[in-house]
Structures are given as C-alpha cells and as structure tokens.
Amino acid sequence: MARSATGRPTDSELEILKVLWERGPSTVRAVWENLAQQRPIGSTTVLKIMQIMRDKGLVQCDTTQRPQVYRTRQTQRAVLKQLASDLLERVFDGSARSLVLHALESKRTRPAELAEIRKLLDDIERRAP
Numbered sequence: 001m002a003r004s005a006t007g008r009p010t011d012s013e014l015e016i017l018k019v020l021w022e023r024g025p026s027t028v029r030a031v032w033e034n035l036a037q038q039r040p041i042g043s044t045t046v047l048k049i050m051q052i053m054r055d056k057g058l059v060q061c062d063t064t065q066r067p068q069v070y071r072t073r074q075t076q077r078a079v080l081k082q083l084a085s086d087l088l089e090r091v092f093d094g095s096a097r098s099l100v101l102h103a104l105e106s107k108r109t110r111p112a113e114l115a116e117i118r119k120l121l122d123d124i125e126r127r128a129p
Contacts, residue, residue, distance in 0.1 A: 013053050025071040
C-alpha cells in the first residue's frame with residue numbers, strides 16, 4: 001500500500017478515521033471489531049494501516065498504555081474541509097459553482113437538505129463584503 005505524499009487519507013484510512021471520530025480514542029482491536037462488522041478485514045491489516053496513519057500524522061498513539069490507544073490528530077470537520085478544498089482545486093479547477101452543480105446533479109437531494117443549503121448560502125452572502 002503506497003503512502004500518500006499529500007497527507008490526504010486513503011479510503012481505508014478515512015474508514016478508520018470515521019470509526020475514531022465516532023468512538024473516540026480506541027485500541028486497534030476496537031477499531032478492527034467495528035470495521036469487521038461491515039466487511040472482512042484482518043486485525044493485522046488494521047494495525048498496519050493505523051501505524052502508517054501515525055507516520056503520516058493522521059493519528060497519534062498513546063504508547064504509555066497497554067493496549068495502545070489511538071486518537072485522531074484533527075477533527076472530522078478539519079479533515080473534511082481539507083478534502084473538499086483539495087477536491088475543489090484538483091477536480092473542479094477551484095470552481096465552487098461547478099462542484100456544487102455536479103454534487104446536486106449526481107444524487108437526488110431531499111427538500112430539507114436544499115433548504116439547509118439555501119440557508120447556508122444566505123448566511124455566506126450576508127457575511128461577504
């Protein structure tokens with residue numbers, strides 16, 4: 001498994017981050033048990049991915065405890081913002097309009113979600129100079 005030079009989490013790493021954001025600080029075993037409920041995956045695979053994530057700075061490990069406990073280094077919001085920004089630049093050449101249009105066209109959006117999006121746009125527009 002190649003390490004990302006950008007620090008951007010791979011799909012497997014993102015899957016582990018989601019478990020840690022949901023559960024909070026956890027052992028490798030707790031993360032593995034959670035993932036294994038969703039799909040077949042080996043505990044040593046989870047351990048190796050989490051070690052790589054530690055080396056990339058995505059998680060930190062408390063080595064003073066046994067078993068060791070891993071926690072995320074960034075909040076879910078910070079990582080999602082970073083991923084969205086990266087996607088916006090790499091795929092949509094910085095065009096938020098294009099990103100939003102493609103996102104809304106690709107999947108049916110519930111009326112409640114559209115109302116929330118409109119409210120967010122109104123809030124952003126009010127804050128803009």
